[in-house]
Amino acid sequence: MLKDHLAALRRMRGLSQEELAEQMNVARQTLSKWESGESLPDIEKAGHLAEILGVSLDDLLSYDGQGSGLPLPPKGKHAFGVVTVGDKGQIVIPAKARKLFDIQPGDSLIVLGDELRGLAILPERYFVEFLNCMHRGTEEEL
16 A cells, blocks of 8 residues: 555655655665555654655555545544435534544534634534633643
8 A cells, every 4th residue: 555655645745756765865766666566665664754744654554545535634634534414414423533533422512614614523522621721821732
């Protein structure tokens, strides 16, 4: 999977093979072999690649887009796929998202909207924490 992502991520970051190879402290030919799948970087080099490209090591090595065709997301960002809105506006939050954000049956979620950017859904507890921090005037906990 690495070869499937490496060249695309490099181009998305506006880097040539030469520039990325220099940052990695390897020859351009070495990077070319990684991109073509002829060889693989060792684990330390793979970790450094992920850091430079702004993705998690796990995603760099194994991201499959979950059949959605979505590109590899930046580190800490997630694309959980497409959900369908039911007749009454209900959606099903994908299992991977529920697990990652510890969303349990019965939890309360806040739905926020911006007419230009779309909707955001977050657990009520985080929204309340955010409001408390704003009220105290601190940004440390944000």
